[in-house]
Amino acid sequence: MDFLLITMKLVKYFPENNVISSNINEDQAFEFVSRLKLTNKKSIYEFARGIDNDGILNVIYKENRVFRTKNVWYEKRAISVLSKLHNYDFYHSYKLEWKGFDTEIDAISLDKKIAVEIKRKKLNNKNIDFLEEKAYSLGFEKLIIIAPKFNSVNKKDNTQLFQFRPSYLPILRYYNNEYIVWKTFWKNSAQRHFRFLLANGRWKPQRRRYTNTSKWQAANRLIKEINYYHHKYVNPIKIYYSLSRHIGPLNEFEGKGYPISRYIAAFDIDGEHLGNHIIGDVGYCENCRKDAINKKNAFLKYLNKNGFEFEVFNSGAKGYHIYLTRNKEILELGQEEMENIIKDNLDYVDSFLSKKTQEFDQHRIFKVPYTVDGSTGYIVSNEEKKIIFDDELVKL
Numbered sequence: 474m475d476f477l478l479i480t481m482k483l484v485k486y487f488p489e490n491n492v493i494s495s496n497i498n499e500d501q502a503f504e505f506v507s508r509l510k511l512t513n514k515k516s517i518y519e520f521a522r523g524i525d526n527d528g529i530l531n532v533i534y535k536e537n538r539v540f541r542t543k544n545v546w547y548e549k550r551a552i553s554v555l556s557k558l559h560n561y562d563f564y565h566s567y568k569l570e571w572k573g574f575d576t577e578i579d580a581i582s583l584d585k586k587i588a589v590e591i592k593r594k595k596l597n598n599k600n601i602d603f604l605e606e607k608a609y610s611l612g613f614e615k616l617i618i619i620a621p622k623f624n625s626v627n628k629k630d631n632t633q634l635f636q637f638r639p640s641y642l643p644i645l646r647y648y649n650n651e652y653i654v655w656k657t658f659w660k661n662s663a664q665r666h667f668r669f670l671l672a673n674g675r676w677k678p679q680r681r682r683y684t685n686t687s688k689w690q691a692a693n694r695l696i697k698e699i700n701y702y703h704h705k706y707v708n709p710i711k712i713y714y715s716l717s718r719h720i721g722p723l724n725e726f727e728g729k730g731y732p733i734s735r736y737i738a739a740f741d742i743d744g745e746h747l748g749n750h751i752i753g754d755v756g757y758c759e760n761c762r763k764d765a766i767n768k769k770n771a772f773l774k775y776l777n778k779n780g781f782e783f784e785v786f787n788s789g790a791k792g793y794h795i796y797l798t799r800n801k802e803i804l805e806l807g808q809e810e811m812e813n814i815i816k817d818n819l820d821y822v823d824s825f826l827s828k829k830t831q832e833f834d835q836h837r838i839f840k841v842p843y844t845v846d847g848s849t850g851y852i853v854s855n856e857e858k859k860i861i862f863d864d865e866l867v868k869l
């Protein structure tokens with residue numbers, strides 16, 4: 474199964490609890506609902522629900538959020554190149570209603586005249602027809618379709634097709650030539666779990682422990698694995714580590730690492746704002762960034778007041794990572810200390826507390842310092858440093 478093709482899920486509920494589910498595209502979903510006798514939806518996750526000609530209940534579920542996040546890097550990078558090309562910004566994932574159903578356009582220009590659809594699969598004539606019908610009946614003047622490949626280039630005059638070719642080489646060059654080893658972070662790395670979010674959306678664990686020896690620095694073992702994945706044509710887009718130390722860090726990929734309740738004292742600050750997010754050349758939403766800056770300032774005020782030392786890192790996107798330190802060394806804290814700092818700052822920092830128990834999540838992962846966020850190019854570091862991608866948009 475090629476997971477990149479999944480956008481929605483169709484579930485048929487047969488008698489006697491027999492259920493059949495299949496993955497479908499949005500064009501198939503719109504075609505399918507026209508043959509159903511529709512009934513009221515039961516949750517926000519449902520696109521449509523109805524009875525077919527055989528009296529069987531059919532429910533179509535919207536795109537899964539976990540799956541979506543996996544492709545966001547591709548969308549963001551394509552929008553960023555397009556924005557550079559046209560010299561204007563776009564709303565990202567613009568929600569609207571079409572034919573009485575919730576739908577989304579991957580990006581639209583701020584003047585709402587241009588619709589942009591970014592698909593991570595080879596598009597055929599039928600796919601293009603569907604996207605054109607959707608965009609033009611919604612009143613857009615122009616449609617830009619971006620995909621890795623096209624089976625057909627049949628299109629209307631106002632439609633532009635672009636082939637997107639993201640490049641990983643600038644990121645690889647950074648790791649091999651410029652990566653900074655933050656010594657205090659790598660001290661106990663042999664006990665931490667590391668994992669990669671790859672360009673194809675899959676997660677992969679580290680293959681061995683990142684131990685410091687006289688011959689090998691732990692950080693070099695990470696760089697070696699990045700090169701390994703690159704040569705297998707599945708480049709890491711984001712790289713994470715566990716805040717907790719583990720007895721068996723390699724087993725933590727299955728959640729069985731046996732965490733020791735001592736955590737790197739790192740806190741995540743994320744920005745949010747109401748309304749549509751705008752993405753331009755910078756690769757993240759500036760309005761979200763403003764919110765993150767306000768939250769960061771409030772949290773730093775708290776830390777200063779309570780006598781903490783800290784390092785401020787940008788998170789690689791719109792937010793911040795705050796590391797508590799003492800004499801320039803990363804601080805490790807126990808369960809209760811972590812929980813108390815979060816509880817004092819719930820308005821500003823991401824809550825890593827379990828909703829049920831209000832305890833700190835022992836399995837919490839965080840982006841590795843000085844690695845690159847492959848969706849924006851920003852290096853997770855204490856300065857605003859960005860890798861310049863040489864992604865190509867080729868007009869067909």
Ligand SMILES: [Zn+2]
Nearest residue numbers: 750758760761
């Ligand atoms: Zn925003």
